[in-house]
Amino acid sequence: xxxxxxxxxxxxxxxxxxxxxxxxxxxxxxxxxxxxxxxxxxxxxxxxxxxxxxxxxxxxxxxxxxxxxxxxxxxxxxxxxxxxxxxxxxxxxxxxxxxxxxxxxxxxxxxxxxxxxxxxxxxxxxxxxxxxxxxxxxxxxxxxxxx
Numbered sequence: 001x002x003x004x005x006x007x008x009x010x011x012x013x014x015x016x017x018x019x020x021x022x023x024x025x026x027x028x029x030x031x032x033x034x035x036x037x038x039x040x041x042x043x044x045x046x047x048x049x050x051x052x053x054x055x056x057x058x059x060x061x062x063x064x065x066x067x068x069x070x071x072x073x074x075x076x077x078x079x080x081x082x083x084x085x086x087x088x089x090x091x092x093x094x095x096x097x098x099x100x101x102x103x104x105x106x107x108x109x110x111x112x113x114x115x116x117x118x119x120x121x122x123x124x125x126x127x128x129x130x131x132x133x134x135x136x137x138x139x140x141x142x143x144x145x146x147x
């Protein structure tokens with residue numbers, strides 16, 4: 001038996017098959033749901049996962065306004081933004097941000113779990129978050145993904 005035939009294959013863009021998944025965020029804990037979504041965006045659920053290649057699937061998250069925080073995070077957690085000017089730092093609680101722009105809560109959580117390089121930015125582009133139950137990706141026939 002030739003042992004050279006057992007070489008590990010590295011995935012490339014031609015080899016990767018990208019599926020579409022839809023996640024209903026109703027009554028889901030933000031961090032736990034986002035950690036699983038980030039792993040799927042990276043492609044860690046596939047047998048041919050390669051760290052230096054974008055192997056992940058496309059994810060659609062609906063009902064982002066119905067996510068849940070555990071403990072007292074809804075009132076205590078703060079999201080910071082900085083304009084770059086002196087005195088330009090602003091803080092907003094999770095409760096206010098969830099009421100004003102619920103998509104941003106999930107997008108920021110997932111973006112923080114992805115690699116901080118151009119590969120991570122390519123993975124992030126495959127995430128689509130919507131506050132309501134409607135989305136414009138019906139033609140892609142997304143498969144429901146439950147956690």
